[in-house]
Amino acid sequence: MNSQVITDSMNKDFVLAVEGLTVSFDGFKAVNDLSFYVDENEIRVIIGPNGAGKTTVLDLICGRTKATTGSIRFKERELTRMKEHEIVRAGVGRKFQNPSIYEDLTVFENLEISYPKGRSVPGALTFRRDRAVKERVQEVAETIFLADQLDQRAEYLSHGQKQWLEIGMLLIQDPELLMLDEPVAGMSVSERKKTAELLNTIIKNRSVIVIEHDMKFVEDIAHKVTVLHQGKILSEGSMAKVQADPKVIEVYLGH
Numbered sequence: 001m002n003s004q005v006i007t008d009s010m011n012k013d014f015v016l017a018v019e020g021l022t023v024s025f026d027g028f029k030a031v032n033d034l035s036f037y038v039d040e041n042e043i044r045v046i047i048g049p050n051g052a053g054k055t056t057v058l059d060l061i062c063g064r065t066k067a068t069t070g071s072i073r074f075k076e077r078e079l080t081r082m083k084e085h086e087i088v089r090a091g092v093g094r095k096f097q098n099p100s101i102y103e104d105l106t107v108f109e110n111l112e113i114s115y116p117k118g119r120s121v122p123g124a125l126t127f128r129r130d131r132a133v134k135e136r137v138q139e140v141a142e143t144i145f146l147a148d149q150l151d152q153r154a155e156y157l158s159h160g161q162k163q164w165l166e167i168g169m170l171l172i173q174d175p176e177l178l179m180l181d182e183p184v185a186g187m188s189v190s191e192r193k194k195t196a197e198l199l200n201t202i203i204k205n206r207s208v209i210v211i212e213h214d215m216k217f218v219e220d221i222a223h224k225v226t227v228l229h230q231g232k233i234l235s236e237g238s239m240a241k242v243q244a245d246p247k248v249i250e251v252y253l254g255h
């Protein structure tokens, strides 16, 4: 263990601590002895060439794929020993590349059905719960720029709005760690800008991990960038640092 790892792992402020993480598919290590740490209120962007292991890292954190060895600590809990739904309940939200919204429901209904069922409302009377849900839906709709579209069926939203709605469906559960896989793919320039704004707003209460190929967008949001290559960290640090790293230029940015 090098001194950087020792210093990092002793700091209790990390929301997420990934250490020595490896997953082997029939002997092929898609993620290979990976360690990284995410702070509270941090936007971490993971970049790297196709097949670098980016999506597999998110799959491991959310419990969709089981680690072969290593540890994933989220606020003192060991995620590698937990099931996917337990990890969601512990406060980890994950958005996949393709939106999985309900096209035939309205924006309001999509958000409403994502409101956590077990969440207690003071006084727990039905009308109180209904009011709490409504207020929360309204609040989230404003954050995702869809407050004027609450009654619209999701199928009529633009591609970008559908992506925001899915982010809203995760936000309503108030995750402390939100993971997004290529959130601006297929978006217009103005939608990309608004998505950067959205991420910079929601970060106040949580940490976010984003996988992204759009370097302009990465520049707009990343507090720190982790560059993956062949399941390992090739480079890590500020956008300026990784952009100037000859290794990163050689395997990724120069292409």
Ligand SMILES: Nc1ncnc2c1ncn2[C@@H]1O[C@H](COP(=O)(O)OP(=O)(O)OP(=O)(O)O)[C@@H](O)[C@H]1O
Pocket (backbone or CB within 6 Å): 025, 030, 048, 049, 050, 051, 052, 053, 054, 055, 056, 057
């Ligand atoms: N379930 C699996 N079984 C076997 N191999 C897998 C599995 N999941 C991923 N892989 C392999 O692991 C490697 C990493 O894949 P991954 O999807 O994590 O890369 P990525 O960095 O997200 O790439 P991209 O930018 O193309 O999405 C690839 O070679 C992929 O084929």
